[in-house]
Amino acid sequence: MDSAAGERDVLISVRNVSFRYDGQPVLLDVSLDIRAGNFLALLGPNGSGKTTLLKIMLGLLKPQSGAVSLMGRPLAEFKDWSRVGYVPQKATHIDPFFPASAREVVAMALSRGPQETEEASPRKRRDKAVERALELVGMSEFGSRRIGSLSGGQQQRVFIARAIATGPRVMLLDEPTTGVDVENQERFYDILAGLNEKEGITIVQVTHDIGIVDRHITQVACLNQRLTYHGSHEEFCRSQAFRDMIAGGNHLVAHRH
């Protein structure tokens, strides 16, 4: 593949990014390309900078050095945020009494207008986008339920629906299965795999749990302030980085089904 075609495939490019918090290094000279079509697991122990890197990619944090570009544009100039979906870490921070239905939560992502559809009126376009997103995550029948009345797994599915409502090319998820029971985690990853394989959405997922995503991920990136591995999932499982991560006593859940 020539370099021009390769560049077009890169959705997120991180170049020499370093970040310190209160003088303490969190990320050191990290460079990473995320290409279209992949399902990438961003692994690392606690405090390795995974969430920080995710937030830098989204423009929520500014690195002290280095640069990020999204779909070929420098982050500061990037405007097409409907192409980027974000599912934050589970929501112990979400007010359980917040008066919003699942449908209203999904519609929040369409604050800036939904993607073009054949519907004429903005309201119908928005409603259609919301219903489609809920359907894709299997939450259509829960649309009228208050978000706080849903289980943890159901809430996370609603947040995925919100992230995909705008028709993103890439979706970034930060430990989305925290607090979700194992059975629902399986279902959750099946949904993500469906979005990746059938809807063509590139997925970047911060996780501790390499085992549960074993069946679906295509790429692995390991972070421990620096990028210690980036490559295919198959090669990762045979790599020294994998052995180091397991042997290091870091909090990684590795289990087989």
Add this chain to the structure above:
Amino acid sequence: MAGLLSFGFLQRALLAGVFIGLACALLGVFLVLRKDAMVGHGLSHVTFAGVALGLFLNVMPLSMALLTAVLAALGLMKLKERAGLYGDTAVGIISSVGLALGILLATLSHSFNVALFSYLFGEILAIENLEVWLTLGLAMIVLAAVLANYRGLLFLTFDPDSARASGIKTSRLESLLAVLTAVTIVLGMKVVGILLVASLLIIPAAAGLQLARRFRQALLLAAVASFLSVVGGILAAFVFDLPASATIVLLSFVLFVAAFLGRRVKGTA
């Protein structure tokens, strides 16, 4: 009732009161959910300083109140960001300084008189025609701004990080919310006075939130609670010769209690 409503001063009071109440109710829902309910209280003390400054300089107190309230609201935002203070601490600082300045200026200008007391306790039944139009204009601006930015404000209130990550200019919305709150506090000062204006922001919103299961419902119920409080309070005050500000606030509290009991009976989760 028809006889009552034929009085010009009551018509003006009801018209201005209803629109101010609606603006307070809609904005109040966002503030309560953001846990910023006490911002109104803090800004009301700054408004007192603004009124005292206006009386001190012999400049229209309402304009000085508006200026100081807007500056204080924006300053409060920066104080939280730059000084790393908790929200209630920042409000406490602004509130105390505002009140102290107001007392100082009022003392220096010998302004502890009927004029100042009317700002402290409100005088909706004495509102003049020009004030009605000014009030209506500002209230419509607040209502239009809230409705035009409804989705962005909702997203910001529910999940600020995700809102920012979706490309919403959250710092602009924060500034807008701060300015709208300041304007609404100054408007509400006419209805219930500086001492009670924060309650117009908080209590109808809290009543609506007791029963709402969806956000649009919360806004609608808060607006209904505000409407009933203001109209009922003004009419009751006139009929029974009571202070309008206190009657409105106490009626809104009765509605809150009713909503609270209604929620328990309904078993709303």
